[in-house]
Amino acid sequence: MSTQRVRQKRVPKPPACDACKAKRVLCHRQPNGAPCPRCVDKNNICTTTPIRRGRPAKNPEPRQVQKQELTMSQVSTPGLCSSSMTLFSPQVYESLREYPELTPEIVEHFFDCFERLSSAMNPIVLNSSVKETVQTAGFQISLLPPETRVPALVIVALGSLISFHESVLGPGPRPASHDDLSFFTSGLHKDVINCGARRAPTCRALHAAALKAAWDAGIILNVSTENAASCYLLDMLDEQSDLSxxxxxxxIAYISHVRALATQWRKPNVPAPQAANWAGFTMAETILSLRSRKPILITLGDQVLLSGPESRSLQEFLASIEASAEKPGPGVLFESMKPYSFHVTLLARELWETIVGDHVRLAPLSESAVMQFLSSVSLVHAILTCLLSRVDTVSSASSWAADNSAFSRNSEWSQDRIVRGCAYGLIAGFVGLAVPLHRELEYRLGLLDADADIANSNPNVSVGATLARERLGLLAAQAHRMASLAIRELARAMEFPRWYYAPIQGRTLADCVRFALDEAEAVPVLEPERVKELAAIGGQLRIVGYSLDLLSSQETAQLLARLERYIETPVITEYFSSGNIDLASLESRDLGLGRLEDSGLPSLDHDLSWMEMGLDTLVLPVKARGL
Structure with missing residues (x-):
């Protein structure tokens, strides 16, 4: 039997980049889509336009033409040096057509915007060296190595959500800065809401570019601090889009990377580094999962690994806070943030595993689990009340009104601003527990009512089923009261940090506005205090329209239309420390701009210097049905 010589298939040489091809010089292509050395030296964007070899077809198929166009749009994207074709939908490539030119000036602007988002305070982001590397490269994305280019593009995409740059918003009204009170305190003005729609094409393009770069770099598979930060920030981006x-x-990749990295920075018998910060972000992660009805990814082992154990129970925690009631200063508040976040995370996981989870819905609801959880949430509310009373003693309302700037990692935080941020986080944790519980019990009641309608035609209906419906109704009423307390606390939280544009709170605000409107429609007349709460939360939801295109979602658009029935044309009135104006005494049907000018109150067209007059808080006058 004769042996045959096996010919090895020749590996084709990668094509030269466009710049080297134009100069007819040798191009030394780099692996993983990195720019060639010549383009790095010349400070050029290294791109490669694929050229189809051979005789072109006379009548190419439409699918081939479309594929060729998508490839061209992919490789011509500035800042992306990889020419490999990845599997993305045509919508992603269509978004890339709106990709802006990432000049060093606009990249630096996006990084400054990102510093104002709460995501910038995540410990894994703080531990990465992305910003330092980008600064060293002069904010030129094309000069970055692949492991840094991906998080840089994701940060650019997140920063564009709150950017006021003309390249993002285009022509039209826009704020001069993030602290432009004359723009943001116009509250419900259409110019604020329209900003979300105006920035949407650019944000989608930047998001698509970040997704493509992350997929090409394989950040899901390679464990590193930068890749973990990129996965976390990409998840935050997805939460603002339909991908979520x-x-x-x-x-999932972010949590997996953090688990692998945590073993490197945790030492035996040594307190966890950045324990309070990690406890806050694990709480935020579980609340986010509950809000979107998705499995909770943080386990008890993750909590202990990242933030350390918590030996005190809720009862012991509450007793320790009450025992330190006479202790001055904000120290008790700061010391309580870690155990509070730890317990809220535990309760969020318990809520998913015993009451609201998809696997739990396959079986009858456990009434004992609901009663136990209601008892725990009541303790959380008691702890929250004690801590917020301490916030009132540490900070004054006048200082809140005087300091309206948004939190930023670059700014020098005063003690008062840190206290306000802690108070906002405490309330967000309580709202994240109470509202999902109420929503689930209402869902269960709806199922029982549907079964009862079918069973009414059956004379052999058991008395036990009727009693079970009554017991669940009582539990749902308790959950409803707890959710009402949460809405009241959230309306109070609107007085704390001036995060007018924070996109991460959009869905939470929408859920709370929906609950408040359902409650409002159940009664013929709204109480003035409830009107103020609805106005505060609803007004904040509309201001989120500065970042997100709220009207693109039919559900959110319908919610805003319902809100129009209760909230008057956007006018801001003032409450002076000498005495509050009674909303019940105002004739709400006459609250137009002219009416307010006649009464001596400022209008939107006037100079906003009146805001510096020492007012306590800012509220929105509203018109309630039946008042």
């Missing part, structure tokens, strides 16, 4: 309705692949 499917699953959370980036969140």
């Amino acid at each position: 309705k499917v699953s959370r692949p980036w969140a």
Whole structure:
């Protein structure tokens, strides 16, 4: 039997980049889509336009033409040096057509915007060296190595959500800065809401570019601090888009990377580094999962690994806070942040595993689990009340009104601003527990009512089923009261940090506005205090329209239309420390701009210097049905 010589297939040489091809010089292509050395030296954007070899077809198929156009749009994207074709939908490539030119000036602007988002305070982001590397490269994305280019593009995409740059918002009204009170305190003005729609094409393009770069770099598979930060930030981006309705692949990768990295910075018998910060972000992660009805990714082991154990129970925690009631200063508040976040995370996981989880819905609801959880949430509310009373003693309302700037990692935080941020986080944790519980019990009641309608035609209906419906109704009423307390606390939280544009709170605000409107429609007349709460939360939801295109979602658009029935044309009135104006005494049907000018109150067209007059808080006058 004769042996045959096996010919090895020749590996084709990668094509030269466009710049080297134009100069007819040798191009030394780099692996993983990195720019060639010549383009790095010349400070050029290294791109490669694929050229189809051979005789072109006379009548190419439409699918081939479309594929060629998508490839061209992919490789011509500035800042992306990889020419490999990845599997993305045509919508992603269509978004890339709106990709802006990432000049060093606009990249630096996006990084400054990102510093104002709460995501910038995540410990994994703080531990990365992305910003330092980008600064060293002069904010030129094309000069970055692949492991830094991906998080840089994701930060650029997140920063564009709150950017006021003309390249993002285009022509039209826009704020001069993030602290432009004359723009943001116009509250419900259409110019604020329209900003979300005006920035949407650019944000989608930047998001698509970040997704493509992350996929090409394989950040899901390679464990590093930068890749973990990229996965976390990509999950935050997905939460602002329709991609979050499917699953959370980036969140799963982020948690997996953090688990692998945590073993490197945790030492035996040594307190966990950044324990309070990690406890806050694990709480935020579980609340986010509950809000979107997705499995909670943080386990008890993750909590202990990242933030350390918590030996005190809720009862012992509450007793320790009450025992330190006479202790002056904000120290008790700061010391309580870690155990509070730890317990809220535990309760969020308990809520998913025993009451609201998808696997729990396959069986009858456990009434004992609901009663136990209601008892725990009541303790959380008692702890929250004690801590907020300490906030009132540490900070004054006048200082809140005087300091309206948003939190930023670059700014020098005063003690008062840190206290306000802690108070906002405490309230967000309580709201994240109470509202999902109420929503689930209402869902269960709806199922029982539907079964009862079918069973009414059956004379053999058991008395036990009727009693079970009554017991669940009582539990749902308790959950409803707890959710009402949460809405009241959230309306109070609107007085704390001036995060007018924070996109991460959009869905939470929408859920709370929906609950408040359902409650309002159940009664013929709204109480003035409830009107103020609805106005505060609803007004904040509309201001989020500065970042997100709220009207693009039919559900949110319908919610805002319902809100129009209760909230008057956007006018801001003032409460002076000498005495509050009684909303019940105002004739709400006459609250137009002219009416307010006649009464001596400022209008939107006037100079906003009156805001510096020492007012306590800012509220929105509203018109309630039946008042």
